Amino acid sequence: MNSISLDKKQNKDTETGIAFSIxxxxxxxxxxxxxxxxRAKKRxxxxxxxxxxxxxxxxxQ
Known part of the structure; x- marks a missing residue:
């Protein structure tokens, strides 16, 4: 597994997606x-x- 694939897997395991309206x-x-x-708007x-x-x-508080 190359480092790019490993980085994506680590992010997938540690990040949560959210969606909302603004x-x-x-x-x-x-x-x-x-x-x-x-940067992209999402980023x-x-x-x-x-x-x-x-x-x-x-x-x-």
Whole structure:
């Protein structure tokens, strides 16, 4: 098994997919941000969500 296949298998075992709807305004902000960073919109959303949850793990408390 090459390293690319191994990386994909490890990610598949440790990541969970989610799906949800966002407003048109949020979608536009995400589109602009993804284009600016030269990432796919899905990748941009993933990175932004991970960053937010890492920086603000207990925001409700």
């Amino acid at each position: 407003s048109a305004e949020t979608n536009e902000v995400l589109n602009v941000s993804a284009k600016r960073s030269q 941009e959303a993933k990175l932004r969500l991970e960053d937010h949850l890492t920086r603000f793990p207990d925001w409700k």
